Amino acid sequence: MRKLTTLLAASMTAALALSAGMTVMADEPDFTGEGSIAYIVTGLGDMSFNDSGEVGMNVLRAAGYDVKTVETGDDASGYEDTMYDLLDTGYDYVIASSTYKDQVELVAPEYEDTKFILFDVNSDTEVASDNILYIYFKQNESSYLGGIVAAGMSQNGAIGAIGGVENPVIKDFITGFVDGALSYNPDIKVSTGWVGDWSNTAKMKEICNTQNSSADVDIFFPIAGGAGTGAFEAATEIDGAWALGVDSDQYAAFIDSNEAFASVIPTSVTKEVGNTM
Known part of the structure; x- marks a missing residue:
């Protein structure tokens, strides 16, 4: 070596x-363990971006949340149907990267009781719906x-x-x-x-x-x-x-x-x- x-x-x-943008917290986060979460990725096993998000999902699972990771593949033509299928199942939170920005902004107004988190977006992204939280990184x-x-x-x-x-x-x-x-x-x-x-x-x-x-x-x-x-x-x-x-x-x-x-x-x-x- x-x-x-x-x-x-x-x-x-x-x-x-x-x-590295590491998060330093003064106190441990107050996990309630209540709620269902869908984490949408193109696929796990990349040893990089998608897997890094899955680390957070595993923390939430350990805290008692009902977390489902959905792997869509790279074919964007099916993203919208996947999104609707998940929302019809009834998740409290949907977490997705900017890869799915168009689909999230399309469906979010129709599912006002669901909270959406879009991460890795541009810093100048405009808010499309009140139930979408945008996260960007430097x-x-x-x-x-x-x-x-x-x-x-x-x-x-x-x-x-x-x-x-x-x-x-x-x-x-x-x-x-x-x-x-x-x-x-x-x-x-x-x-x-x-x-x-x-x-x-x-x-x-x-x-x-x-x-x-x-x-x-x-x-x-x-x-x-x-x-x-x-x-x-x-x-x-x-x-x-x-x-x-x-x-x-x-x-x-x-x-x-x-x-x-x-x-x-x-x-x-x-x-x-x-x-x-």
Whole structure:
């Protein structure tokens, strides 16, 4: 397994821990255990964004809430029907990411007794219904520190950020990453790319390999949910390459199941979605 120096590993851990948007609570939350909750995701097992939200759902389950996680897949054509089916069953709360923003804003006015939580939305999102709570993250701040780490580690002076679906939240991630990298090294070269979805690991790997061969990129920052594992695979095959994790502590996520992937993840940029839930 690759080794970082103790000093570098410690400094990265401290920097990213401070940036991660971790929730610090003065008192334990007052869980009543009353109510039913539907958590809607495209799919679990991404070792990243969706799984980080599921951590929060497990806390709520342990507190006595009736929680159902619904995996819709990536086909948006079925999202509206899924939403109506859930609401007709009768849930007190529906929690979903901005992936389902259009569907939630469509159905919320029809189900006034249900409370909806949309997280990971844009900071300028307008409230569509009084029973929708919007949550946005300052992901550019944590990715800024990720950019510092990447620029500091790169031996070639070239780093890359690869998003899943092109949207304002992922663009904000990339903006912070680039700004952080430039603050450390004004001469750093940054390549960007887009997978087009959240699951195509082969496409992610292809983009990383292309960035390496064409621009000498040796540090990758995949911001693409489950597709991000393609960057870890690419990094294991490129001498001296690394890939930052995102949304979950991906080193911890892979250390028991895929030590090779874990060995190329120096740290992760997280938003602590589970704490927010």
